[in-house]
Amino acid sequence: MPPQRPRHRLFPRRPGLTLVAWAAPVALLAALVPAPAGHAAPGDGPTLAKEDTMHTDVSTVLVRAPRVTLEEILDRVARGEARRDSLLRDQSFTATLRVMRDAEGKKGPILFAETVSRVYKKKPDMVRTIELRHYEERPEKDGDHDDMDADFSPSMGEEIVNFAFRPENRKNFRFSIEDRKLLGDHLIYTLAFAPRSALAVFEPSGRVWVDTKEFVIVRQEIEFRQSPVPLFLKNIKHMVVERDRAGDFWVLSRVLVRMELTIPIPKFGRAFDFAMAMSDYTLNSDLPDSLFANSHGKGGKSKVRVGGGRKRS
Amino acid sequence: MLLGAEITRGAPIHQAAGRGGPVAADTTAPAPAPGDSLLHDYVRQMRDSTDKWFGSTAAPVDTAGLDSALAAGLLRSPNARGPHGQRKLSFDWGPALGFNRADGWQLGASASLGTRWLSRLSGRMQYTTGTHDLLGEGGWAHSWRIDPLSARLGLRLAAGRYTTAFDRDYYEPILTSLNALFAGEDRHQYLRRDGFIGTLRLGAEEGFVITSWRDQLESSLPYTTGWFLFGHGPELPFNDEATFGRVRELTLGAEATVPGTRFRVNAMHWTTDPRLGSDMLYRRTRLTAGGDVSLGRHLSLVPQATYGLLRGETPPQDAFFLGGVANLRTLKRNELAGAGRAYGRLDLIVVDEIGRPLHLPIPAQLPLQIGVFAGSGAVWGRDPVSGDAVPTSRSWPHADEFLSEVGAGLMLRLGIPSPLTSFRFEVAFPIGADRRGAAYALALQEPLNLLPAR
Numbered sequence: 001m002p003p004q005r006p007r008h009r010l011f012p013r014r015p016g017l018t019l020v021a022w023a024a025p026v027a028l029l030a031a032l033v034p035a036p037a038g039h040a041a042p043g044d045g046p047t048l049a050k051e052d053t054m055h056t057d058v059s060t061v062l063v064r065a066p067r068v069t070l071e072e073i074l075d076r077v078a079r080g081e082a083r084r085d086s087l088l089r090d091q092s093f094t095a096t097l098r099v100m101r102d103a104e105g106k107k108g109p110i111l112f113a114e115t116v117s118r119v120y121k122k123k124p125d126m127v128r129t130i131e132l133r134h135y136e137e138r139p140e141k142d143g144d145h146d147d148m149d150a151d152f153s154p155s156m157g158e159e160i161v162n163f164a165f166r167p168e169n170r171k172n173f174r175f176s177i178e179d180r181k182l183l184g185d186h187l188i189y190t191l192a193f194a195p196r197s198a199l200a201v202f203e204p205s206g207r208v209w210v211d212t213k214e215f216v217i218v219r220q221e222i223e224f225r226q227s228p229v230p231l232f233l234k235n236i237k238h239m240v241v242e243r244d245r246a247g248d249f250w251v252l253s254r255v256l257v258r259m260e261l262t263i264p265i266p267k268f269g270r271a272f273d274f275a276m277a278m279s280d281y282t283l284n285s286d287l288p289d290s291l292f293a294n295s296h297g298k299g300g301k302s303k304v305r306v307g308g309g310r311k312r313s
Numbered sequence: 314m315l316l317g318a319e320i321t322r323g324a325p326i327h328q329a330a331g332r333g334g335p336v337a338a339d340t341t342a343p344a345p346a347p348g349d350s351l352l353h354d355y356v357r358q359m360r361d362s363t364d365k366w367f368g369s370t371a372a373p374v375d376t377a378g379l380d381s382a383l384a385a386g387l388l389r390s391p392n393a394r395g396p397h398g399q400r401k402l403s404f405d406w407g408p409a410l411g412f413n414r415a416d417g418w419q420l421g422a423s424a425s426l427g428t429r430w431l432s433r434l435s436g437r438m439q440y441t442t443g444t445h446d447l448l449g450e451g452g453w454a455h456s457w458r459i460d461p462l463s464a465r466l467g468l469r470l471a472a473g474r475y476t477t478a479f480d481r482d483y484y485e486p487i488l489t490s491l492n493a494l495f496a497g498e499d500r501h502q503y504l505r506r507d508g509f510i511g512t513l514r515l516g517a518e519e520g521f522v523i524t525s526w527r528d529q530l531e532s533s534l535p536y537t538t539g540w541f542l543f544g545h546g547p548e549l550p551f552n553d554e555a556t557f558g559r560v561r562e563l564t565l566g567a568e569a570t571v572p573g574t575r576f577r578v579n580a581m582h583w584t585t586d587p588r589l590g591s592d593m594l595y596r597r598t599r600l601t602a603g604g605d606v607s608l609g610r611h612l613s614l615v616p617q618a619t620y621g622l623l624r625g626e627t628p629p630q631d632a633f634f635l636g637g638v639a640n641l642r643t644l645k646r647n648e649l650a651g652a653g654r655a656y657g658r659l660d661l662i663v664v665d666e667i668g669r670p671l672h673l674p675i676p677a678q679l680p681l682q683i684g685v686f687a688g689s690g691a692v693w694g695r696d697p698v699s700g701d702a703v704p705t706s707r708s709w710p711h712a713d714e715f716l717s718e719v720g721a722g723l724m725l726r727l728g729i730p731s732p733l734t735s736f737r738f739e740v741a742f743p744i745g746a747d748r749r750g751a752a753y754a755l756a757l758q759e760p761l762n763l764l765p766a767r
Contacts, residue, residue, distance in 0.1 A: 096374040109370045116374055118383050125460070130386035132379045168518060171573060183351040197575055198607035198664045199615065199760065201680070202732045209359075211352065218356055226666065226680050229728035234678040240363050245353065254360075256367050262678050273370040292391055 070177055073189060073210065074165060080215030081162045084249060088156045090122040090287040091251070094132070095152070096277040101137075102269035103258055109273050112137050119152050126292040127154040138267070158252045161217050161241055164193045164208075172196055178207060187212045202228040204239075216250045218243050234260040237271070246281040253278055403427040409437045411486060412494040415503040415534035415552045416476050417443025432456075437473075443537030449473050464517035472509040476534065479504065479553065479630045480647055482599065482621070483639035488757060497541035498548050500637065500646035504555035504630050505532045512564075520569035520577070521767070528561045528590075531630060556628035558592030560585055568767070576604030579764055583631075595625035599633075603761045611665050617763045618657035622708060627652050627694070632702035635692045635716075638756035640763070642688070642741035643718045643749045652694025652702045655710055660686045660760055662724070675725065682724040682735070689717040717744040724760075731766065733759040 068076075095117045100109035116133040120126075129152055159166070164173045172195060179190035189212055194205035206222035222239040237258045244253035255276040264270035364371045404426055411419035421439030428434075432455035439448040450473025457466045478484040478501040493499030508529030515522050536552040539545060566581040583597040603617030619640075621633040633654035637646025640656045661684055667673075668681035675681055691714040694705030722739030726732075737756045743749040756762075 094374070094379070098370065100370045103370065108368050111369075114374075116379060118379075118386065128391055130383060130389075132382040132386065172575070181355070183355050184349065186349070186352040188352070188355065196607065197605055197613070198610055199605045199613040199662065199733070201664050202726075202728065209356075218352075219359055226726070227678065227728065228732040230679045231727040231729050233728075238366060240367075242356075242360060242363065244356075245349075254363075254371070256363060256371060258367065258370075262676070273367060275367070275370045277374065279374070290391075 068212075070175055070191075073177075073191070073212070073215075074170060074175060076212070076215040077162070077165045077210055077217065078167055078170070081157075081165060081217070084214075084216055085157045087284075088123070088249065089284050090120070091156055092118065092120045092282045092285070092287065093251070093278045094280045095119050095129075096275070096279075098273075098275040098277070100273040100275070101267075103271040103273045104260075105269055105271075110137070111135070112268065112272070117152075120287055120291055121152070121154055121156055122287050122289070122292060123154075123156070125154040126289070127152055128292050158243075160255060161220060161243060161252055164204075165217070172200075172203075173205075185213065188218075201226040206239075211250075214250075216243075218250055230262070232262055234262045234270075236260075246283055249283055251278065251281050251283070402429075409439055410490070411439070411476075412490045412538075413476070413499060413501070413503055414493065414497075414536055414538045414547050414549070415443065416441035416446070416448075417538040419448060419476070421448070441476075444534065446474075448475050450475055459515070462515075462517060464515055467514045467516065468512070469514075470509075470511045474505065474507045476503050476505055478502065479555065479632065480634045480639075481597075481631065482619075482633070483762075493541060493547065495542050497544060497546065500549055500648075502549075502553040502555075502629070502647075503534050505534055506530070507532075508559075516767075520567065523564070523566040525564040526562070527564075528559070530559050531555055531628075532557050553629055555630045556593065556626075558628075559590070560593055561589040561591040563589070568765075571604070574604060575606075576602060577761075577764055578602045593626055593628055595623055595628070595631055597621070597623045597631055601763050601765070603764050605760070611663060613660075613662045613664050613760075615660040615662060615760045616657070617659075617761055619654070619763045620656075621654045623652040623694070623702065625704070627702040627704055629701055633692060635690050638754045638758065640688065641690045641716060641718060642720060642739060642754045643743040643752045644716065649692045650695060650700060650702050651692030652705045653707065653710065654690065654692045655715075656688070656690030656763070658686060658688035658763070660684050662760060680726045682726060683722070684724060685719070685721045686739070686741075687717070687719045688741075689715050691715045716747065716749070718742060718749075719744060727757075731759060733761075735759070 096114065097117075098114045099112045101112040103109045114133070114135045115131065118130045118132055120128045120130075163169055164175075173193045174196045176192045177189060178192045181188045181190070189210045190207055191210060192205075192207050195201075195203040197203070202224060204222045204224055206220060208217050208221075209219040210216070211218050220241040222236075222241065224236045224239075227233045227235050237260060239257045240254070241252070242254040242256075243250040245251075255274075257274045258271060259274070260271045404424070406422060406424040409419070409421045409423040413419075419439040419441050421437060423435065423437035425433055425435035432453065434451075434453055436451045437449060440446075441448060450471055452469060452471030452473075454467065454469040456468070458464075459466050478489070480501060484501060489499055489501060506529045508527065510525060510527040510529065512523065512525040514524075533554045534552055536550065539547065539550060541547060562583055562585040564581065564583050566579070568577060568579040570577050579599075579601045581599045583595075585591040585593050585595055587594055599619065599621040601617070601619040603615070606614040606616070608614055623631055623633065629650070632650040632652065634647040634650050635641055635654055635656065636644030636648035639646070640658070663683050665682070666680040667683055668675045668679070673681065691710035693707055693710040693714055694703055695701065696703045718741045720739050720741035722737050724735035724737050726735045728734060734757060737754070737758060739754045739756070740751065741754065742751045759766075
């Protein structure tokens with residue numbers, strides 16, 4: 001059926017007025033005029049055209065496979081992460097730890113301290129960190145740098161990426177599927193997670209992007225409903241954990257956090273950023289034990305101290 | 314599997330000798346498959362948005378000079394920490410201050426020394442202005458990772474002389490000292506302990522087990538200090554006498570999370586016996602359980618209960634106490650003592666921040682929460698005349714011994730020392746006809762205050 005013309009012209013035709021120019025007032029009018037009950041009588045107003053000349057036939061596809069449940073996805077992510085961890089024998093990477101002050105000042109974030117290190121890890125518990133460069137905006141007179149100190153864990157498990165998916169933690173979070181996206185032969189699930197306990201308003205919630213081809217997490221955005229330490233930390237505005245591809249593995253590449261202090265610190269400001277970037281990964285290259293010497297198990301958890309007041313001799 | 318693949322982003326970074334040094338073999342990653350490239354584009358888009366949000370914070374590292382620094386670093390001994398020298402030991406110190414009506418001021422300092430080989434040595438020395446005594450303690454602590462259990466084993470050995478409260482379950486020295494100093498409202502009783510204590514603790518995410526042994530002389534302290542900062546005459550112008558004697562006591566304890574829940578159960582048992590060389594004979598047991606149940610996103614129900622029983626002799630310093638911010642608000646702190654105690658409390662907390670919607674003049678970042686509660690508790694095995702704990706064969710109180718209350722409170726969550734710690738202001742009303750009246754309480758505690766801090 002061809003589109004019907006309006007029986008009455010609402011606006012006088014003017015030369016040069018295009019169809020697009022017509023559409024706006026017509027749509028506005030259609031929105032403003034209340035719709036009459038029942039069918040509009042011919043001649044009551046404009047009639048909208050309906051496209052009915054293009055047809056396509058798509059044959060029905062009967063999908064017999066059950067849709068993967070959320071529980072199954074979570075199980076597979078846990079297994080995928082465990083598998084990834086088990087396949088890693090050793091790794092080395094360049095780690096950059098950075099603190100930026102006045103993150104929301106007029107000049108933008110200003111570098112306050114930065115440490116670049118080369119980190120070597122080997123299973124079961126060997127780790128060696130070689131500091132390559134250290135910068136402080138206001139270095140201490142004694143040359144010591146207590147403001148930022150990094151000790152890396154021998155573990156390659158990347159708990160900061162998969163903490164919510166670990167079997168021991170899963171009961172503490174509520175998960176939901178937010179989105180699915182097909183990219184080539186990769187199906188990317190976006191999963192939301194939030195603490196199951198209402199009391200834990202300070203615990204992280206967020207979204208993770210999972211590549212279901214290997215069931216590994218490729219990205220995570222974290223937010224906090226309330227600050228964990230409201231007395232000192234006003235809020236954690238934004239936190240992003242990113243992974244990148246290194247050969248067959250997805251590895252932690254960046255952790256970026258912007259935080260806001262309750263009370264601004266002189267010459268530091270209120271909002272500051274913390275960034276940890278890992279690059280130049282070398283994986284499973286059979287690092288020799290001699291590289292680590294007596295550093296077995298040393299280091300414990302990854303630890304970053306900012307503004308510490310410890311005295312060392 | 315592709316070995317030795319690498320990521321390179323931003324500015325080109327140093328090559329093999331720099332990255333892997335003399336030990337790593339790098340190979341360049343092949344071009345991703347078409348399906349992979351879509352994924353990588355997608356991930357890159359998100360990364361770009363992160364770069365934009367964080368600005369220069371997200372900028373790639375300047376790689377100039379890193380190659381030579383790494384070459385120099387690899388030449389150093391693996392045990393050297395870096396260009397700024399090896400971390401040999403750490404030293405912390407600080408004031409050690411306290412105040413109570415028995416010791417008066419406790420003035421001194423504490424220090425700790427951390428070394429890689431000796432672990433942590435700590436010490437404290439104080440002079441008391443009331444008893445003109447020297448208090449001090451020296452300790453050594455170390456911990457080991459137990460990988461198969463994902464746990465940590467800690468050992469602490471300490472010896473010395475110190476003052477502590479009769480209430481072995483809920484005593485917080487810093488806040489109690491402040492209360493005694495500024496308001497004279499300290500209602501604890503104090504005793505002196507001299508001797509040795511050793512503690513072994515295996516702790517993991519899901520719980521812990523603990524055992525300790527102590528060999529200490531316990532003795533009374535006199536009432537020496539009748540003043541406080543803003544007045545004279547503390548609320549209790551005396552200090553109860555403790556049973557004198559050498560105590561050789563074994564402690565066994567455990568705590569575990571109930572599987573599939575957010576409830577924890579804590580059990581502690583203390584035993585001392587003349588057969589262990591002790592002057593006293595008792596078995597002290599305490600069971601505590603608590604957790605939270607979420608009612609949607611905005612309400613949290615927090616039930617908790619504790620039960621304690623002292624068998625054998627009943628030294629006052631080992632009794633169970635009831636009353637005050639630790640449990641029943643409508644009783645004064647430690648108003649009742651007995652050989653047994655049962656107490657339960659149920660809190661309903663609105664977890665959302667209510668200060669801003671109500672336009673209350675409080676710092677905007679401190680979340681103010683509101684809640685209501687009900688509690689009920691009893692002590693038994695107590696002398697009705699002296700009020701002291703006396704031996705009892707009963708394991709449970711009579712129904713008429715229970716004292717109950719309901720109340721409401723505001724909680725200003727400070728997050729120090731734990732994220733759940735709040736400054737709580739509560740009003741409690743007694744249920745039942747007795748001489749208790751409505752009471753208010755100020756406390757710095759977590760909702761699950763009956764469970765010991767982890």
